[in-house]
Amino acid sequence: xxxxxxxxLLALAAAHTFAQQIGQNTSAAPTDTLTLSVKSRLVVESVTxxxxxxxxxxxxxxxxxxxxxxxxxxxxxFCEQEELPLTAAPLAPSTSEELKLYKRxxxxxxxxxxxxxxxxxxxxxxxxxLALYFDMSAMRPAExxxxxxxxxxxxxxxxxxxxxxxxxxxxxxSVDVLQDFTADRNKLLSILQTLVIGEGxxxxxxxxxxxxxxxxxxxxxxxxxxxxxxxxRQLSALQTAARMLGQLNEKxxxxxxxxxxxxxxxxxxxxxxxxxxxxxxxxVAFWPVDARGLVAEAPLGDATQASSGNAAMYTGAAxxxxxxxxxxxxxxxxxxxxxxxxxxxxxxxxxxxxxVQAQRSITDYYILGYYTTNTEQNGRFRRIKVSLAAPADxxxxxxxxxxxxxEFSHFTTVDKERQLEDALMLQDPITDxxxxxEIDYFQLNRAEYFVPLVVKIPGRELALAKRGGAQHTLIDFxxxxxxxxxxxxxxxxxxxxxxxxxxxxxxxxxxxxxxxxAGFTLLPGxxxxxxxARDDETGRIGTYETVFTxxxxxxxxxxxxxxSVILSSQRVRASDLLYDTAKAKDRAxxxxxxxxxxxxxxxxxxxxxxxxxxxxxxxxxxAYKPATPPALPSSQPFLAFVSLYRDGSKARESAPIxxxxxxxxxxxxxxxxxxxxxxxxxxGEYDCQVTVLDPATHKSNFWRAPVRLVP
Numbered sequence: 165x166x167x168x169x170x171x172x173l174l175a176l177a178a179a180h181t182f183a184q185q186i187g188q189n190t191s192a193a194p195t196d197t198l199t200l201s202v203k204s205r206l207v208v209e210s211v212t213x214x215x216x217x218x219x220x221x222x223x224x225x226x227x228x229x230x231x232x233x234x235x236x237x238x239x240x241x242f243c244e245q246e247e248l249p250l251t252a253a254p255l256a257p258s259t260s261e262e263l264k265l266y267k268r269x270x271x272x273x274x275x276x277x278x279x280x281x282x283x284x285x286x287x288x289x290x291x292x293x294l295a296l297y298f299d300m301s302a303m304r305p306a307e308x309x310x311x312x313x314x315x316x317x318x319x320x321x322x323x324x325x326x327x328x329x330x331x332x333x334x335x336x337x338s339v340d341v342l343q344d345f346t347a348d349r350n351k352l353l354s355i356l357q358t359l360v361i362g363e364g365x366x367x368x369x370x371x372x373x374x375x376x377x378x379x380x381x382x383x384x385x386x387x388x389x390x391x392x393x394x395x396x397r398q399l400s401a402l403q404t405a406a407r408m409l410g411q412l413n414e415k416x417x418x419x420x421x422x423x424x425x426x427x428x429x430x431x432x433x434x435x436x437x438x439x440x441x442x443x444x445x446x447x448v449a450f451w452p453v454d455a456r457g458l459v460a461e462a463p464l465g466d467a468t469q470a471s472s473g474n475a476a477m478y479t480g481a482a483x484x485x486x487x488x489x490x491x492x493x494x495x496x497x498x499x500x501x502x503x504x505x506x507x508x509x510x511x512x513x514x515x516x517x518x519x520v521q522a523q524r525s526i527t528d529y530y531i532l533g534y535y536t537t538n539t540e541q542n543g544r545f546r547r548i549k550v551s552l553a554a555p556a557d558x559x560x561x562x563x564x565x566x567x568x569x570x571e572f573s574h575f576t577t578v579d580k581e582r583q584l585e586d587a588l589m590l591q592d593p594i595t596d597x598x599x600x601x602e603i604d605y606f607q608l609n610r611a612e613y614f615v616p617l618v619v620k621i622p623g624r625e626l627a628l629a630k631r632g633g634a635q636h637t638l639i640d641f642x643x644x645x646x647x648x649x650x651x652x653x654x655x656x657x658x659x660x661x662x663x664x665x666x667x668x669x670x671x672x673x674x675x676x677x678x679x680x681x682a683g684f685t686l687l688p689g690x691x692x693x694x695x696x697a698r699d700d701e702t703g704r705i706g707t708y709e710t711v712f713t714x715x716x717x718x719x720x721x722x723x724x725x726x727x728s729v730i731l732s733s734q735r736v737r738a739s740d741l742l743y744d745t746a747k748a749k750d751r752a753x754x755x756x757x758x759x760x761x762x763x764x765x766x767x768x769x770x771x772x773x774x775x776x777x778x779x780x781x782x783x784x785x786x787a788y789k790p791a792t793p794p795a796l797p798s799s800q801p802f803l804a805f806v807s808l809y810r811d812g813s814k815a816r817e818s819a820p821i822x823x824x825x826x827x828x829x830x831x832x833x834x835x836x837x838x839x840x841x842x843x844x845x846x847x848g849e850y851d852c853q854v855t856v857l858d859p860a861t862h863k864s865n866f867w868r869a870p871v872r873l874v875p
Contacts (some may be wrong), residue, residue: 173651174786177823179822187837205535205536205539205569206241206533206534206535207233207238207533207534207535207536207548207562207566208413208447208531208532208533209231209531209532209533209534209548209550209562210414210415210447210529210530210531210532210562210563211229211529211530211531211532211550211560211561211562212527212528212529212530212560212561212562213529213530213552213558213559213560214557214558214559214561215555215557215559216555216557216558216560218559219847220527220528221552221555221558222245222528223245224243224245224530224552225243226240226241226242226243226532228552228553228554229243229530229550229551229552230550230551230552230553231532231534231548231549231550232548232549233536233537233538233546233547234538234546234547235549236537237536238306238534238535238536238537239534239535240532240533240534241533241534241535242531242533243530243531243532243533244289244530244531245528245529245530245531246289246290246414246415246528246529246530246531247290247528248290248291248292248326248526248527248528248529249326249528250524250527254321254322254323254324255324255325255349261276264466264672267467269703273341273408273410273411273758274330274341274345274408274409274412275287275344275345276412277379277411277412277491283511284812287345288328288345288412288413288414288721289414290326290487291326291327291328291329291345291347292324292328292415292417292523292526293328293330293345293409293412293415293416293417293526293753294325294327294328294329294330294393294417294419294519294522294523295329295330295331295345295405295409295416295417295418295419296315296329296330296331296332296366296419296421296519296824297332297333297334297402297405297418297419297421298311298312298331298332298333298359298421299334299398299420299422299423300333300334300335300359300423301334301335301394301398302394302398302422302423302424302425303421303422303423303455304423305361305362306454307423308359308361308362308455309361309704310457310513310515311421311453311455311457311515312356312361312419313515314453314514314515314516314518315331315356315421315458315516315519316353316356317516318516318519318520319349319352319353319356320349320353321516322352322516322519322520322523322775323349324523325347325417326637327347327523328345328347329343329346329347329352330343330344330345330346330758331352331355331356332345332405332408332418333359334398334401334405335651338589339400339401339404339408339589341408342355342359343355348794350424395425395426395427395432395435396435397439397585397589398422398425398474399425399432399435399436399439400435400438400439400582400585400586400589401589402418402420402439402443402500403435403438403439403443403586404586404589404590404798405418405448406418406439406442406443406446407442407446409446409447409448409812410442410445410446410447410448412447412448413531413533413652414447414531415447415449415526415529416446416447416448416449416523417448417449417451417506417522417523417526418448418449418450418451418506419451419453419519419522420450420451420452420453420497420500421453421455421515422452422453422454422455423454423455423456423493424454424456424490424493424496424497425452425493425495425496425497426489426492426496427492427496429497430604433740434578434582435582436496436499436500438582439500440499440500440503440504441567442567443500443503443504443562444503444566444567445511445565445566445567448504449501449504449505449506449525450500450501450504450506451501451506451507451508451509451518451520451521452497452498452500452501452506452508452509452518453508453509453515453518453519454494454497454508454509454510454511456806457511457512457513457515458511458512458513459490459511469619478549480821486704494508496509497510498510499795500760505563506522506525507521507522507525509521517576532550534716538568540568540572541568541569541570541571541574541799542568542570542571543567543568543569543570543574543579544567544568544570545566545567545568546565546566546567547564547565548563548564548565548566549564550562550563572702572703573703574705576680580640580700582707583698584640584642584696584698584705587696587705587707588642588696588700590643593706593707593708593709594706594707595697595706595707596704596705596706597621597625597697597698597699597704597705597706598621598622598625598706598708598855599619599620599621599695599697599707599708600619600620600621600708600771600772601618601619601620601695601708601710601771602617602618602769602771603615603616603617603618603619603693603710604616604618604727604728604730604769605686605711605714605715605727605728606727606728606786607717607725607727607786607788607831607833608757609830609831610718610830610831611687612685612686612687613685613686613687613688613714614683614684614685614757614758614759615681615683615684615686615714616681616760616769617643617681617682617683617684617693617695618679618680618681618768618769618771619641619679619680619681619695619697619708619771620677620678620679620680620772621639621677621678621679621680621697621706622677622678623677623678624677625677625699625704627639627666636662636663636664636701637662637663637699637700637701637702638660638661638662638663639660639661639678639680639695639697639698639699639700639702640659640660640665640697640698640700641657641658641659641660641661641680641695641696641697641812642656642657642658642695642696642698643656643657643682643693643694643695643748644656644657644693644694645686645691645692645695646691646692646693647690647691648688648689648690648691648711649689649690649691652840653686654686654691655686657682659680659682660700661680667819675856679771680697681768683757683758685757686714687714688714688715689712689713689714690711690712690713690714691711691712691714692709692710692711692712693708693709693710693711693712694707694708694709695708695709696706704775717788722863723863723864723865724788724789724802724856724857724858724861724864724865725786725787725788725865726785726786726787726788726856726865726867727759727785727786727787727788729781729784729785729854729867729869730760730767730769730782730783730784730785731769731770731773731775731781731783731785731822731852731869731871732767732768732769732770732781732782732783732784733768733770733775733776733779733780733781733782733866734767734768734782735765735766735767735768735782736765736766736768737764737765739767759784759786759835760784767782767784773869773870773871773872774871774872774874775842775871775872775873775874776842776873776874776875777842777843777844777845777847777873777874777875778842778875779842780839780840780841780842781807781839781840781841781842781852782837782838782839782840783806783836783837783838783839783840783852783854784835784836784837784838785835785836785854785856785867786833786834786835786836787802787804787823787825787834787836787856787858787865788825788831788832788833788834788835789802789831789832789858789860800824800858800859800860801822801823801824801825801859802822802823802824802825802834802836802856802857802858803820803822803856803857803859804820804821804823804854804855804856804857805817805818805819805820805821805838805854805855806838806840806852806853806854806855807852807853807855808845808850808851808852808853808871809850809851809853810846810848810849810850810851815845815850816840816841816842816845818838818839818840821836821838823836825834836854836856838854842873845873846873847872847873847874847875848872848873849870849871849872850870850871850872850873851868851869851870851871852869852871853866853867853868854866854867
């Protein structure tokens with residue numbers, strides 16, 4: 165779908181209340197109380213201590229270990245031994261009568277460790293933590309079935325009394341925790357049985373090389389450009405899962421079921437590095453399992469894909485490209501496993517062995533915890549060294565370092581982009597900035613609708629950059645619209661606006677909100693939108709999410725079809741905009757499509773529906789009268805008027821207007837505009853009602869919404 169350019173301006177109305185399709189995030193008000201803040205970071209290290217003969221050394225305490233970070237000795241605050249015998253017997257087999265179906269409930273978090281103040285030993289102590297992670301977006305139905313069957317076989321035959329298993333799923337949009345860590349095998353089996361084979365499929369990469377099929381289509385955009393984002397999203401989802409598991413101090417193994425993961429050159433290296441760093445910091449080992457199993461296919465591919473049909477099939481280049489593609493998809497899985505302490509399972513039809521490998525890799529070990537003396541958040545690598553006084557020949561296995569947290573001021577361009585990608589995928593929205601939004605729709609033709617989007621952000625929150633000494637601030641805007649039925653991304657927006665901060669502009673920002681708008685072309689349907697705004701000077705992010713519906717007005721038979729109703733107190737010229745991201749050519753295109761632009765002036769919707777009695781209220785909408793048979797009158801005008809009600813009584817009503825449908829459009833588009841004088845009206849809450857009558861068909865329609873008047 166198409167999207168139109170956007171503009172940013174300082175709005176004149178204050179932002180105080182809610183309106184239709186509006187969400188606001190409120191930050192805490194500043195106080196005069198002096199606050200003393202102390203930064204400390206608890207670092208948890210898992211250490212396996214064995215004698216020269218390979219036998220575990222039991223009974224060690226914190227005094228027996230010496231730990232340094234970048235050569236600086238650290239004080240070990242706690243030392244805890246985890247007892248995980250490999251000789252634990254598998255759980256007794258369950259009968260069919262015991263298995264019952266449990267309701268699958270998708271969550272976004274893993275239950276964290278209990279607080280130390282509770283005195284509880286914790287639900288995870290002396291347990292082996294195994295997370296079964298299914299990447300449904302990149303596995304074909306047959307591979308999904310093979311992966312689920314392997315997981316079920318493990319639960320039935322290999323799961324022991326010390327094992328806690330969780331089930332996570334990624335299907336292109338988010339990481340869902342289908343089941344938290346539990347020892348209830350029947351519940352786990354029930355969750356696996358509720359997973360639908362084929363769900364989430366659609367992000368399988370398309371290769372554009374000598375092995376790709378010749379479809380005979382016209383030259384278009386290279387498919388590999390989209391694979392860059394698909395791979396980044398798969399890696400970012402793994403990073404999210406690792407962070408979830410990072411709330412637990414114990415060792416964690418994430419068994420990653422996928423059908424390979426192919427990097428696109430160096431384009432995905434930054435995200436791969438971030439995913440590995442997150443896993444190491446969280447103490448998570450990746451154990452990838454190639455769900456394709458042992459593959460034996462024809463040199464030019466199997467029957468599921470078309471023939472390449474080019475000269476490469478005669479020179480051997482196509483067969484070589486197919487083999488290389490397959491090997492590269494396994495190389496990434498091998499790297500994920502090797503860099504995090506796991507092991508990948510390739511070329512085996514018994515996928516259960518991949519889970520068993522992860523299970524048997526975790527034996528008795530110690531958990532050491534210390535508060536690092538280095539509180540700088542510079543993102544640099546910190547090397548850890550652990551030693552044991554006696555026996556001197558003991559063999560220690562542990563994580564040898566981690567990357568420190570990084571403040572926003574140290575972020576690189578790649579870090580900033582990855583932060584936005586992570587925020588876009590989070591189920592729990594970030595609400596550092598307050599955001600209000602309005603979404604409207606106007607019919608363009610029998611199939612398409614123009615959807616203007618208006619976002620408002622309080623300027624006082626962006627003015628913080630000026631107080632910090634910054635001379636400018638960059639505002640990043642990211643939006644994603646998805647089809648709720650199909651789950652696919654329909655369109656997206658990525659904009660940034662650079663605002664110069666002088667003393668005068670900072671004063672304006674402190675008292676007036678900033679508005680940003682964009683436009684899309686959509687078909688009738690139900691959609692979800694997620695919008696992010698980030699102050700690039702401070703790193704603060706605001707999120708707005710909602711579900712909206714574009715109705716099919718062609719099917720409206722009982723009432724007069726109407727567009728959204730716009731309430732505004734501003735008409736601005738393009739030259740009056742303080743910040744405009746649209747080019748002249750794009751602005752002309754917008755003027756031709758956007759009904760809010762007339763005679764070079766743009767009607768700015770009032771997102772919060774708050775109006776001053778010193779200004780006029782502008783009301784705009786469109787009515788539609790489709791083409792009628794010649795025997796019926798079609799040239800009669802629509803009659804419309806606006807009324808303001810307070811406490812059930814009419815406070816003001818505009819004079820009725822009569823407007824004929826435009827004969828130039830098949831939809832019979834009829835623009836209806838009103839100017840309502842708000843003088844002499846008492847401040848307070850009102851109901852604004854728009855009434856539209858069609859004398860030719862004896863149909864009518866009403867629209868009503870609350871507004872607030874302020875002095």
